[in-house]
Amino acid sequence: MTRPLAPSASVPRLSPSDPGFIAVHRAIGEIAAGRPVVIRDGLQALLASPIDGGPVLSGRLAITGARAGYLGLDAAPTVVEAEPDRATLAAIAMADRAQIASHMRGGSIASAAAELAKMAERVPAMTLGDADHAAPGTLACHAGDVLAFRSALAFTQRPIASAPVPLAAGATANVTAFRNAIGGTVTAVVVGDVDRGALVRVHSACVTGDILGSLKCDCGAQLRLALGRIASEGGILLYTAQEGRGIGLANKLRAYALQDKGLDTVDANIALGFHDDERDYAAAGNVLTQLGLKSVRLMTNNPTKAAGLESQGIICEPVPLIGPVTPDNERYLATKKSRSGHHL
Known part of the structure; x- marks a missing residue:
């Protein structure tokens, strides 16, 4: 379960001047501060909020493949459905064991949400909500840029x-x-x-x-x-x-x-x-x-x-x-x- 080695490509996909790079950097700061951000992928967009300190947006919780595997699910990014209660969702995200009512395979937005939380040094679990309910001024970023950010930053x-x-x-x-x-x-x-x-x-x-x-x-x-x-x-x-x-x-x-x-x-x-x-x-x-x-x-x-x-x-x-x-x-x-x- 060690993080895969970063690619040694000499030309990263993003550069610090790219709008996508800047958007991800700002989104990391928002998540670190406990504020939700919008994550987009194609026509899909979801609001994401860290479970450890951010507002609970719904009973949908994006967790990593590592956490899903630990809970006995397929070891892939997963969206868990539960009561929209912070204690219940925090237990699913962080407790040694937890009861899960239902779950579904998460997509790129779930993966990007967890990666944003990691880079913000939060617990890698985010509640998900409808992007249409985002407050005015809520920052947005693209899932692909989030997933490319770490290796681009290293160079x-x-x-x-x-x-x-x-x-x-x-x-x-x-x-x-x-x-x-x-x-x-x-x-x-x-x-x-x-x-x-x-x-x-x-x-x-x-x-x-x-x-x-x-x-x-x-x-x-x-x-x-x-x-x-x-x-x-x-x-x-x-x-x-x-x-x-x-x-x-x-x-x-x-x-x-x-x-x-x-x-x-x-x-x-x-x-x-x-x-x-x-x-x-x-x-x-x-x-x-x-x-x-x-x-x-x-x-x-x-x-x-x-x-x-x-x-x-x-x-x-x-x-x-x-x-x-x-x-x-x-x-x-x-x-x-x-x-x-x-x-x-």
């Missing part, structure tokens, strides 16, 4: 600022912020002169592990180990904004709550309607290419990360990065090994 990273930063790990790094067309950043921490075969760590942001020192994961330990090696040997750390394997901090905390009920890290993500790993490595591949690298020694235990970069034309020689095993992260690490194929 818009550009360096915007750089400065030397002394590291506690014992070296001075040149730190460069790469910003994309909607303001998201990838931070490149470079020590020494890097060339072919450079030591590289692509690290996903983890507030709980990197900043709070959480013992539930090994992220903070891996970050410190990687910085120590780069400080002593030279190399690059790319810090990417893909919290919780790409589902965002709020959804990661929801997944933690499900783990406390007995689910492992994979099933908790799937139960919320996500792939077990939603991260995309196209932006990281684009930044490495701009830094002049086509071949790297990649500090990772995750074969999917190496495959994601290789799909962008970056040749990877995996280098293990093993953090400490503790009573708090033992189950988490065992799940990464047994269910996600990590080399631990």
